[in-house]
Amino acid sequence: MNKIMVIAEHRLGELTAATFEVIAAAVELKQTKGFSVNVAVLASNPAEFSAKLNIAGVDEIIEVLIQENQFQTDTYEAVINSLLDEYAPSVVLTSNSIDAWSCMPIIAAKRQCGFATDVFALNYDGDDLIATRAAYGEKMHVDLEFPDKETVLITLRGNTYKPIEQEASVPVSSFSAPSVNARTTHKRFIEPETTSDVDIAQAELLLSIGRGIENEDNIEQFEELADTMGFTLGCSRPIADNGWLPKSRQVGQSGKIVVACNTYLAFGISGSVQHMAGMKHVPNIIAVNTDAEASIFIIAKYGVVADMFEIADELINHFE
């Protein structure tokens, strides 16, 4: 039987939330083709994680014992490579994580597998797997195919598939890791600095500014606007990278997910996938952007095609 293999991912002792979305994607794909879903977990104590992978639709959990619990790229590459030799899956799925960005291209390059990252839809057209992803800053969608590839490696975009709640008792097997020449060595994890700054993740009302702000001198106007409106000021990554606002204000994949937010005002933010990872879920998004095609409008509830400075000048009068 054809197989879909999922590589479960974990960090600091927890399976990542995205792993459960990837399993949901695998189970959905399985239903269209009648494949099996085999979930591999690599860890120093894999049983600790496999207990949490008893999810309806999974056919097998494969425990792979490795020495170090944290991700090490050569180890993941060698183990996944052996799993591919042994199981010959048609599709291998991981989340579109930084760890996957490190190891999956290596396996794809060495084995010449079909390969695509940041995929948000998977479908079969007959026997051809079609993976859909974005290009040109989310302005285009692309359907990819993988002719003549026996195995296709896919990393899946987050927040696309809903985790499966239903549990099941899934058979567990173990697979022995090949020997590995690890060329990188873990030293330590560095957590973001704790600050006395407000926690944007707890704010209900957020006003975020992006690169449309142009220069540091313009920040003040929006600080004042946010204050006057009773909003907390957030930002996209370039603003934090430039040091114009503290890193703790950054919304997105490498910043904060604004879980408590109800209303999000986005000024001069294009809507990159990494920014959206932090705020896409917000029910009321109001976006102001001069570019009518900006991808932020795809997820916004209200779109305003206008200059952010002109809007800000007017808007403040309604709150003073």
Added chain:
Amino acid sequence: MKILVPVKQVGIIDEDYEIRDDGKNVDVDFLDYEINEWDNYSWELALNLQETYGEAVEIVPLTVGPDEAEDVLLNCLAKGGERGIRVWDDALVDSDSMAIAQVIAKVAEHENADYVLTGTLSSDHSFAATGMCVAGLLNWAHAAVVSKVDITPDAQQITVNRELEAGIEEEITVESPAVLSIQLGINEPRYASLRGIKQAKAKPVEVMSHKDFGLTDAEVGEMGSLSKVRKMYAPEHSQAELIEGTVAEQAKRIAEIVKELKGDT
């Protein structure tokens, strides 16, 4: 120590665009071009190392792209470095990360490079894979999404930070030679000076084809790619309710919506 820095000219969609006749990409006539944002950071890192260690470090920018792409090399050379390399052939059109990586890996071997510093991703197709595909082909040690680097010439290993999700970083050591993909914010890229831009025009750029490195047409372009574009299309239009009118009207409407949501109308 030699550092090879692959840089890319990326296409950016202008307001109006048309899809190519074969439906697989945007018509090049409708794209604006600029250097990939991430590559400013990888080149800056190379410049910094060269400035710190002087002649012990040689830095070479490389681009895989047509004539027009030479602009990105000039942009790099205007900031530093003595020579550049550009590889192109019509067979390279429609190459994905893997097919481009085939070329970069060959150049790295040919140049006896110790490090290849790529950008984490390029803003046009955003695969975030080219650098690591190069590492796979060369079988070198590697780290993706690097946010801090400590390299000394001739060191057997270097220390880098990998930027992970949610602001967490991981400090690791990496054996040399290595491929690193460099993340935004690792440094502050400089701007080219007018003098630098003038000087860059006098610096040699070697133009080569993939065939000069023994690569066949089947290893590059669409044939050498790990995926094939079936079609490209505009996503479904936004569900957003457009707030129209004069700026004053738009602002007034935003204020109404916000007040309603805050419950203090």
